[in-house]
Amino acid sequence: MKTVPPSEVLFKTLKAENETWLGDVFVPPPVFERLASDHSVILYGEPGSGKTAARLELMKRSPNVFTPLWKPEPIMETPATGTALAAQSMGRVLRACVEALIWEAGLPKRLNEPPGFIASALQWFLKTCLPYDPLAYLQNQPGRLDGDEMKWYEKLLAENQPSVITEQTGLKDRMQLLLSIVRHAKYDGLWVMADELERWDALRAGEQVEAQLDAILSTLVLLDVPGIAFKLFLPSSLRKVVGKTSGVSRRRAAEVDLEWTAGDLKTMLERRASYALSSSVTLRSLCDENLFDGWLREYGGSAPRDWLRFTAPLIAEFQKQGKRLSADQTRAFILRHPAPLRLGRDRREVWLGKKCIPIGSAYEFRILDYLASHPGKIGSLEELYYYAQAELESVPDSGEPKWVPRKTWRAAMDTMIWRLRQKMEPNPGEPLYLVTHHGKGLELLHVEA
Amino acid sequence: MTTAKRGLPDLGFAFDPFEHLDSARDVHLQSYMVIPRAVESALAEQPLAVFAQPGGGKSALRIYASNFYRDSRGVRFPITYVPDGYSADPGAHFSGIETSLARAVLIYLVSYPDLFSSYDTATRREIKRILQILPFGLDFNLGLMQSARFITDLEQTLGVSAFSGLKEMGMSHRDLGRELQALKAGAAARPSLDDQFDLLKTAFGAKSIHLLVDGLDGFMETSSAPALLKWIEPLFEALQNWEAKNIHLKVFLPMDIADAPSVARFGALRTATLAWDDHLLAEIIRKRVFAASSGVFDTLDAISAPDVRGSELTLARQLPGDRKLPRHIIMKCKKIIDQIPGQGWITNELLNAKEAAHDGIL
Structure with a gap:
C-alpha cells in the first residue's frame, strides 16, 4: 500500500530524485514525446522547470532502453582540446555507463552465461573504465550486489579474456561495443542521460564542463551510432555554448525548451493536491479559482517550482478548515502568504x-x-x-x-x-x-x- | 472539436515518411531517395567530390550510393570510410580505410558464407590477415558471428550492411567462423592496401571499387576550410594511383571548400554540387509519401482538404533560399503531419502556417 507524504512534503520536496511519488503526479511537458524519440535531444530549462522530473519519467517509461546517467564534472587532470577532449569526456561517459550496468542493470541475470566475445568486451570495460581495480571497486560497496551477483563478476574478471580494444580503437567503435553488451543484456538501445549541470553554472569549473559538452557535440561520429542517443537536460544558460556545436547545427541533436503553459501547471498542482488529499480535487474545489489562479499566474512564473511552493500552504489551510476557501478567505490567504x-x-x-x-x-x-x-x-x-x-x-x-x-x-x-x-x-x-x-x-x- | 492527432495508419501510412533526418538511421532511404541530376555521377565509374551544405543530403547520397553498389553483389564493391577520430598523422586515413575494408570483407563473406571454402589456402590466409585488423579483433567478430541469430547483429556491430538479402545466421556461418578460426594466418606480413584492393578483385570478382569517404568535417579540428583541406590532401594525392586501378574515390564534402584551388589541382577528380530547387524538394515529399503509403498515393493532397492542390510545391516554395534543403522540407512536413487533428486532414491553413511554427523540430 502506498504511503501518501504530507502535503507540505509533496509540494515542497521539489527535487525529483527524492520524489518517490513522481510517477503518480507527473504531468508530461508538451515536449515529452520528442524527448522519447530515438534521436539525441537537448532539453533546456530554467532551474525548477522540471528537467530532472522529465528525465526520471523518461527513464521509467522506457524500460527497454538502457539509460545511464552521466553527471558531467570538471576534468581534474590537464584537459585536452578538440577530439582529444571529446575522448577524455567520453571516458567519463563510459564510466557512467559501466557503473550503471553494474548497479542498475542486473547484468548477471540479464546476461547469465554470456558468450565469450561479450564476456571479453565486458571485462575490458570493467577493467578500463572503473576508477580502480574492478574487483576492489565492487567489494568496496558492500550490499549493493548479492552473493550470486558478486560471484558472477568474480568469475567474469578471473577469466583470461583477450583484450578487444586497443589504443587505436576509435570513439565510435567503443560506443558500438558497449551497445553490443547492452543489446545482449536484452535492451533495445542506449540513451546516455546528462543532468545536474546547474551546480557548475557560473563557476569557473563550469567552463570546463561546457567545454566537454562542446567537444562531444562537435564530434559527429559520436552522434551517428544507430541505437545510441544522447538526452541532455541542460540549464538554459548553456544554450550559448551547445547551440553553436556542429551536432546541433547539423541536427544530430535537436534542441527543445522545457516550457509550461499555465494550464499544464494548474493540472500539475491539482494532480499533487489530489494525491495529497487522496481524492480527486480541482483548484475550484479548494478555493476561489479565479483569484488564486490569477495570483499564481502573476507571481508563480512559468515553472512548476513556485506554483507548487505557493500552493503548499493552501492545501494545509484547506485541510485545517475542512472545506473550500471562499473568495474572501482566498484573498485573505494570499495576503497572509505573499510571494517571497x-x-x-x-x-x-x-x-x-x-x-x-x-x-x-x-x-x-x-x-x-x-x-x-x-x-x-x-x-x-x-x-x-x-x-x-x-x-x-x-x-x-x-x-x-x-x-x-x-x-x-x-x-x-x-x-x-x-x-x-x-x-x-x-x-x-x-x-x-x-x-x-x-x-x-x-x-x-x-x-x- | 476533436484535437487528438491522427495516427499514421489513419492517414494511410505504414510508417512515418518524415521521421528521419539522419539518413544513417533511415531504413527506408533506398525506397525514396531523390538524386538531383547534377550528382548522378556519384554512381558512375569515376572519382568524384560531392559538395553540399549541411542538411543538403551528402550522407544520404553516400548511403544510397553504398546500397546501390552493394546491389551489384560486389561487382562494384563499396567501401565506406567515415573517420572515427581526428589524427594529424597523414597515414591515419589509410589505416582507417584498411579497417573499413576489413569490415566490408567480413560482411561480404557473411553475405555469401559458402564462398570462403572455395578459395585456395593462400587466398584464405590472405583474407584472414586482412580480417585481423577488424575492430575488437577477429576473435570477437567470429564469436559474434557464431552466436548471433541474425545478420543484423553483425551489421550493427560492424556498422556496415550486408551484400545479400540473407537475414538469418545459419550452419554455413558457423562453418565459416570455425574455418576462419582454425586457419593459420601464417607468418607473412599483412598485405598492403593496394594488395588488399587487388584481393577484392581476384577473390570477390570486384570490377571496380568505390571508396565512399564522408564525415571528414565532423571534428572540431576540421571545422575550418583550411584545416579540412589539409587533412584530406593525402587522399587526393592517392587519387591518380587508385584511378588507374579502377578504385574510385567518392568524397562528400561541405560546400565551403568547393572553390578551393587545392581541390581543383587534382585534375582526375570531378566535382558535383548537391543543389535543390522547389521541384526536387517537392519530389522528396512525393517519393516519401508514395513509399509510406505502400504505393497507394504519392501526394499529400490525398490526405488534404478538397481545396488543397499542389501541396508539395506550396511547401517547397515557402522555404527561404538558404533553407531550400531536404532537411528543412522534411522538418516542415513532419510538423504538418504531426499537427493533423483527429478525423481531420491537411488544410490550407495548416499548409500555410507561419515558418516560425516549423522551427526547432527534429
Whole structure:
C-alpha cells in the first residue's frame, strides 16, 4: 500500500530524485514525446522547470532502453582540446555507463552465461573504465550486489579474456561495443542521460564542463551510432555554448525548451493536491479559482517550482478548515502568504516570486537593499536617508560635515517610499512588503531567506 | 472539436515518411531517395567530390550510393570510410580505410558464407590477415558471428550492411567462423592496401571499387576550410594511383571548400554540387509519401482538404533560399503531419502556417 507524504512534503520536496511519488503526479511537458524519440535531444530549462522530473519519467517509461546517467564534472587532470577532449569526456561517459550496468542493470541475470566475445568486451570495460581495480571497486560497496551477483563478476574478471580494444580503437567503435553488451543484456538501445549541470553554472569549473559538452557535440561520429542517443537536460544558460556545436547545427541533436503553459501547471498542482488529499480535487474545489489562479499566474512564473511552493500552504489551510476557501478567505490567504521578495542587485530589480519589478532609481534601490540586508530590523528614516543618499553606514551626529537637517530631506524620502510602493506593492494603499511602523521607521517583510 | 492527432495508419501510412533526418538511421532511404541530376555521377565509374551544405543530403547520397553498389553483389564493391577520430598523422586515413575494408570483407563473406571454402589456402590466409585488423579483433567478430541469430547483429556491430538479402545466421556461418578460426594466418606480413584492393578483385570478382569517404568535417579540428583541406590532401594525392586501378574515390564534402584551388589541382577528380530547387524538394515529399503509403498515393493532397492542390510545391516554395534543403522540407512536413487533428486532414491553413511554427523540430 502506498504511503501518501504530507502535503507540505509533496509540494515542497521539489527535487525529483527524492520524489518517490513522481510517477503518480507527473504531468508530461508538451515536449515529452520528442524527448522519447530515438534521436539525441537537448532539453533546456530554467532551474525548477522540471528537467530532472522529465528525465526520471523518461527513464521509467522506457524500460527497454538502457539509460545511464552521466553527471558531467570538471576534468581534474590537464584537459585536452578538440577530439582529444571529446575522448577524455567520453571516458567519463563510459564510466557512467559501466557503473550503471553494474548497479542498475542486473547484468548477471540479464546476461547469465554470456558468450565469450561479450564476456571479453565486458571485462575490458570493467577493467578500463572503473576508477580502480574492478574487483576492489565492487567489494568496496558492500550490499549493493548479492552473493550470486558478486560471484558472477568474480568469475567474469578471473577469466583470461583477450583484450578487444586497443589504443587505436576509435570513439565510435567503443560506443558500438558497449551497445553490443547492452543489446545482449536484452535492451533495445542506449540513451546516455546528462543532468545536474546547474551546480557548475557560473563557476569557473563550469567552463570546463561546457567545454566537454562542446567537444562531444562537435564530434559527429559520436552522434551517428544507430541505437545510441544522447538526452541532455541542460540549464538554459548553456544554450550559448551547445547551440553553436556542429551536432546541433547539423541536427544530430535537436534542441527543445522545457516550457509550461499555465494550464499544464494548474493540472500539475491539482494532480499533487489530489494525491495529497487522496481524492480527486480541482483548484475550484479548494478555493476561489479565479483569484488564486490569477495570483499564481502573476507571481508563480512559468515553472512548476513556485506554483507548487505557493500552493503548499493552501492545501494545509484547506485541510485545517475542512472545506473550500471562499473568495474572501482566498484573498485573505494570499495576503497572509505573499510571494517571497528577492533583490536582483545587478540590475536593481525586485522579484516577487517570479514577477520582476525594475527599480530604476539607485537611491530607491538602496533603501530596499539596506532593509533586506538587515532582516527583522526596523530602519529609521534617518538611517535610510543617510544610507541611500549619502552612502553612510551610520547616521552622523548633528554638526558633523555630512549631517543634514531633517526638514531638507524628509519630503524627498516620503516621495521615494511612495514611489517604491507604487512600483512593487500589489496594493500600495495596504503595503505587504515595505511596511511602516509608526514612529519607528520601515521594515521589509517576506524577504526570501 | 476533436484535437487528438491522427495516427499514421489513419492517414494511410505504414510508417512515418518524415521521421528521419539522419539518413544513417533511415531504413527506408533506398525506397525514396531523390538524386538531383547534377550528382548522378556519384554512381558512375569515376572519382568524384560531392559538395553540399549541411542538411543538403551528402550522407544520404553516400548511403544510397553504398546500397546501390552493394546491389551489384560486389561487382562494384563499396567501401565506406567515415573517420572515427581526428589524427594529424597523414597515414591515419589509410589505416582507417584498411579497417573499413576489413569490415566490408567480413560482411561480404557473411553475405555469401559458402564462398570462403572455395578459395585456395593462400587466398584464405590472405583474407584472414586482412580480417585481423577488424575492430575488437577477429576473435570477437567470429564469436559474434557464431552466436548471433541474425545478420543484423553483425551489421550493427560492424556498422556496415550486408551484400545479400540473407537475414538469418545459419550452419554455413558457423562453418565459416570455425574455418576462419582454425586457419593459420601464417607468418607473412599483412598485405598492403593496394594488395588488399587487388584481393577484392581476384577473390570477390570486384570490377571496380568505390571508396565512399564522408564525415571528414565532423571534428572540431576540421571545422575550418583550411584545416579540412589539409587533412584530406593525402587522399587526393592517392587519387591518380587508385584511378588507374579502377578504385574510385567518392568524397562528400561541405560546400565551403568547393572553390578551393587545392581541390581543383587534382585534375582526375570531378566535382558535383548537391543543389535543390522547389521541384526536387517537392519530389522528396512525393517519393516519401508514395513509399509510406505502400504505393497507394504519392501526394499529400490525398490526405488534404478538397481545396488543397499542389501541396508539395506550396511547401517547397515557402522555404527561404538558404533553407531550400531536404532537411528543412522534411522538418516542415513532419510538423504538418504531426499537427493533423483527429478525423481531420491537411488544410490550407495548416499548409500555410507561419515558418516560425516549423522551427526547432527534429
